[in-house]
Amino acid sequence: MNALKTLNKYFLRYKWRLIFGIISIIAARFFAVTVVKMVGNSVKVIEVYLKNEMTPLQFESELKQLLLLLLGAVLLSGFFTFAMRQLIIVVSRYIEADLKDDIYAQYQKLSLGFYKKNRTGDLMNRISEDVGKVRMYVGPAIMYMLTALVLFATVIPYMYSTAPSLTLYTLVPLPILSVAIYKLSREIHKRSTIVQEYLSKLTTFTQESFSGISVIKAYTLEGYTHEGFTDLSDDSKDKNLDLVKVQAFFFPLMIGLIGASNLLVIYIGGNQYINGKIQLETVIEFIMFVNMLTWPVATVGWVTSIIKAAEASQIRINEFLKIEPEIQNTVETETPIEGKIAFKNVSFTYEDTNITALKNISFSIEKGKTLAIIGRTGSGKSTILELIGRLYDVTSGEIQIDETPIQKLNLNDLRAAIGYVPQDAFLFSDSIKENIKFGAPNATDEEVITYAKAAVVHENIIDFKEGYNTILGERGITLSGGQKQRVSIARALISKPKLILLDDCLSAVDTETEEQILESLHQINEDTTTIIVSHRISSAKNADQILILNEGEITQQGTHNQLVKEEGYYKELYLKQLDQKEM
Numbered sequence: 001m002n003a004l005k006t007l008n009k010y011f012l013r014y015k016w017r018l019i020f021g022i023i024s025i026i027a028a029r030f031f032a033v034t035v036v037k038m039v040g041n042s043v044k045v046i047e048v049y050l051k052n053e054m055t056p057l058q059f060e061s062e063l064k065q066l067l068l069l070l071l072g073a074v075l076l077s078g079f080f081t082f083a084m085r086q087l088i089i090v091v092s093r094y095i096e097a098d099l100k101d102d103i104y105a106q107y108q109k110l111s112l113g114f115y116k117k118n119r120t121g122d123l124m125n126r127i128s129e130d131v132g133k134v135r136m137y138v139g140p141a142i143m144y145m146l147t148a149l150v151l152f153a154t155v156i157p158y159m160y161s162t163a164p165s166l167t168l169y170t171l172v173p174l175p176i177l178s179v180a181i182y183k184l185s186r187e188i189h190k191r192s193t194i195v196q197e198y199l200s201k202l203t204t205f206t207q208e209s210f211s212g213i214s215v216i217k218a219y220t221l222e223g224y225t226h227e228g229f230t231d232l233s234d235d236s237k238d239k240n241l242d243l244v245k246v247q248a249f250f251f252p253l254m255i256g257l258i259g260a261s262n263l264l265v266i267y268i269g270g271n272q273y274i275n276g277k278i279q280l281e282t283v284i285e286f287i288m289f290v291n292m293l294t295w296p297v298a299t300v301g302w303v304t305s306i307i308k309a310a311e312a313s314q315i316r317i318n319e320f321l322k323i324e325p326e327i328q329n330t331v332e333t334e335t336p337i338e339g340k341i342a343f344k345n346v347s348f349t350y351e352d353t354n355i356t357a358l359k360n361i362s363f364s365i366e367k368g369k370t371l372a373i374i375g376r377t378g379s380g381k382s383t384i385l386e387l388i389g390r391l392y393d394v395t396s397g398e399i400q401i402d403e404t405p406i407q408k409l410n411l412n413d414l415r416a417a418i419g420y421v422p423q424d425a426f427l428f429s430d431s432i433k434e435n436i437k438f439g440a441p442n443a444t445d446e447e448v449i450t451y452a453k454a455a456v457v458h459e460n461i462i463d464f465k466e467g468y469n470t471i472l473g474e475r476g477i478t479l480s481g482g483q484k485q486r487v488s489i490a491r492a493l494i495s496k497p498k499l500i501l502l503d504d505c506l507s508a509v510d511t512e513t514e515e516q517i518l519e520s521l522h523q524i525n526e527d528t529t530t531i532i533v534s535h536r537i538s539s540a541k542n543a544d545q546i547l548i549l550n551e552g553e554i555t556q557q558g559t560h561n562q563l564v565k566e567e568g569y570y571k572e573l574y575l576k577q578l579d580q581k582e583m
């Protein structure tokens with residue numbers, strides 16, 4: 001139960017609704033018990049009348065009065081039951097939304113390393129399934145638990161005071177019901193978790209098939225993937241059948257045990273009535289009470305299993321909320337950024353794979369200058385860019401911007417000063433305009449056009465029927481690879497960054513367009529420091545400085561003119577790409 005204590009702050013937030021909810025529970029049960037008493041009193045009046053101890057007129061007026069009271073009690077019990085659900089279940093929905101909000105905020109704070117270590121499915125579960133289970137505790141479990149408590153506290157003493165021995169006999173099957181329902185609910189919960197797992201496997205499988213449909217078709221893998229789907233779906237069906245088998249016991253068990261209690265009341269209560277120990281109305285009231293108590297008794301078992309499941313989920317949520325982001329902003333004051341970058345003996349090892357991507361790297365680049373980084377795949381080029389934006393922190397050495405270590409810069413200022421275009425351009429399912437404005441939400445339409453022109457994608461955009469309002473599908477599937485890259489560049493430029501980091505993002509555009517983009521980059525802001533990661537000499541040749549990386553180390557550096565004269569990777573690449581151009 002300890003883990004669930006963290007929910008107290010949410011309960012406090014909605015304390016008034018909860019207090020009125022609890023009052024409604026008490027009132028609803030009070031009137032429900034009154035209904036039973038009114039029925040008992042009516043039976044008593046009929047008995048008296050049948051014994052000729054009352055005139056027909058008296059009988060009629062007494063009965064009318066009782067029926068009116070009965071009707072009033074039924075209506076009030078109904079009203080308060082409605083109010084109880086409206087208050088407590090509604091609060092549980094509010095708390096569910098608050099929890100989701102807090103979890104999402106934590107997701108946003110966590111560093112990239114966290115996302116590499118955890119599977120997306122698990123991350124989604126935190127916010128959907130785990131929160132869902134906690135809500136079951138916050139809403140239904142608490143509501144049913146309180147209902148049961150109020151009923152037990154009012155009904156059982158009353159029953160005991162009217163017929164003690166009959167009370168004991170009739171209540172005997174109820175704890176058995178409670179334990180049986182608890183065991184059954186636990187089994188249902190276990191099996192539904194498995195069903196849920198299969199459901200997510202099926203969803204992931206189908207999602208991947210849809211995303212990779214072009215590969216599936218190109219390799220004629222339709223039959224193969226269909227078989228995979230059928231196997232998964234058969235397993236899922238079997239797990240569902242396992243679940244249905246135990247679920248099917250739920251109601252028969254309840255009806256069986258209610259039946260047993262009723263039989264006991266009728267048999268023992270009947271005998272006691274015949275022997276003159278109790279009144280007829282007591283037997284009638286007991287039958288009604290037993291039926292009234294059955295569901296709350298069953299819920300004790302059900303609620304216990306809900307609380308256990310909620311606790312397990314809340315433990316996971318608490319552990320997650322406690323995680324401190326690896327990358328922290330330690331500077332609250334503003335730290336404007338000019339754009340000089342220096343790496344001093346920087347080494348970096350990825351924690352999850354233990355791959356040392358950078359080994360003792362040192363270089364520096366003045367404000368407004370362009371640095372190109374060239375190297376074989378996996379040589380650590382993208383890692384350099386990620387370290388500048390503090391997506392990761394260096395393992396050893398130091399990165400300085402304007403002569404200040406980047407850890408001593410305000411993280412938000414640092415990231416706001418960077419226009420980062422990743423290798424794999426990600427576009428949201430929104431219009432092209434909104435995707436560009438993502439870099440500067442307050443930008444005007446004119447600015448959007450200006451930067452789209454700078455990224456040499458304007459002409460393509462206006463060719464679409466809806467122009468800038470064209471909606472992009474999931475991952476921007478309506479755009480070609482090169483168009484996506486250029487929209488992504490426009491998005492980086494519109495934020496007017498001090499540092500532009502281009503991670504091999506011109507690979508899908510032809511060399512002529514590439515040249516235009518590089519030219520406009522230069523024109524747009526002469527003060528902007530630019531780092532271009534590329535596999536192409538054409539992207540690098542005009543840079544003020546070029547680094548050649550190999551297995552995390554700088555093997556050569558200089559300008560294009562210097563490097564083409566030196567034996568090494570750059571010259572090889574240059575000659576190869578020159579040959580290709582001439583062919």
Ligand SMILES: Nc1ncnc2c1ncn2[C@@H]1O[C@H](COP(=O)(O)OP(=O)(O)OP(=O)(O)O)[C@@H](O)[C@H]1O
Pocket residue numbers: 116350352353355356357375376377378379380381382383384423504
């Ligand atoms: N998030 C990560 N977690 C673990 N290892 C990683 C991660 N990203 C990159 N690596 C590893 O670090 C090394 C350098 O990767 P990096 O992406 O910096 O190379 P790159 O030069 O940009 O390659 P490419 O030209 O193919 O993009 C590679 O061996 C890669 O497998």
